[in-house]
Amino acid sequence: RTVEPLEYYRRFLKENCRPDGRELGEFRTTTVNVGSIGTADGSSLVKLGNTTVICGIKAEFGAPPTDAPDKGYVVPNVDLSPLCSWRFRSGPPGEEAQVASQFIADVIENSQIIQKEDLCISSGKLAWVLYCDLICLNHDGNILDACTFALLAALKNVQLPEVTINEETALAEVNLKKKSYLNIRTHPVATSFAVFDDTLLIVDPTEEEEHLATGTLTVVMDEEGKLCCLHKPGGSGLTGAKLQDCMSRAVTRHKEVKKLMDEVFKSMKPK
């Protein structure tokens, strides 16, 4: 396994399974825990096998951007620290972290998961800014799927207090007692694939598999089957038919994830 990792993998792939016993189209066990961080306005912890990502969302006041005065904004930040993998060094965010942050920003933008107008308090003067910090605690492959899921779960958990603008003093008054959930319009779910030897597609790659793969593909789909993002950063080519297979797998995955999320939030409601 250490001397000839690719050959070792090929032997398993020939039998249509993987070293950890999964099928080619099978995901690792997904667990999600919501609302664990008390100091954050919304939080979630997602475990995809060994890959662990925690998401914390803080809502703060900010001036809306000048070109969109009636919109708030969401600032995602993915943090891949040496804690999660030997590959990363401490210091400014490396390339992988930046690419992941950009990916999450694109997903938020494209899927319109929340209406930015909902975040506006007073047009042109005050709006909510949601700072989403996604911290990876353990990197065992498929970081993008875990981050998207963590973000979605945390956003559903965010409670924003009611803000009224006092007419006389023109200051904002925050009513911490009255909190409301965000209006989540769509539920984008990411499904990642790794391409082996230009032909074989496996779902939810571990870190080892990502290294050995010749290419990766991430599909982000929402509940109507619409695609928010098709992220394929280079790597070996794929035909249209293979893409179709990926799409159908993504649809199934979306249903699984949605079911899991609904269960989690249903169990939380009585609180």
Next chain:
Amino acid sequence: MEGAMQTESKIRADSRTEPGPRGPGCSLRHFACEQNLLSRPDGSASFLQGVAEKSRERLIRNTCEAVVLGALHPRTSITVVLQVVSDAGSLLACCLNAACMALVDAGVPMRALFCGVTCALDSDGTLMLDPTAKQEKEARAVLTFALDSVERKLLMSTTKGLYSDAELQQCLAAAQTASTHVFRFYRESLQRRYSKS
């Protein structure tokens, strides 16, 4: 790949033709080492734009890595310097085309050529190939693909906006047809260049 071997290429390619009744025609011109001194200020400008630039760089790099036969040049680094002269839409596709031509000009062994094609979908589902900056802004979705020259397989894709699976297949098919034009243009311009010298 470590070490340094910079692409010494200065190609002036003529207007790039794209299919469709409208022909944008944008002349691409890319430099490498001669411009290094000038590119330093541009280097800082690209860092200011930050994360979006990193993401684009990674896409271009991964696409090049997939086609370049790196095994033939161990301990070598290939630096591709792309300098944007003007951005009239479809920037990423243009960068990909420029990178491919530069690699060919440098004589780097590759397993296939690649080209970039951008597709825009507007609100009523009409497909537009190679959109201008204005069309990109107004479009519902913008999809950029990198296709290889051997089997027109999808090497790289990056998308913005919401679209359905059927629309994706449509765009991909359109991009594949468009790529034949781009590859023909590559061939013609290279023939022109080598027949002169």
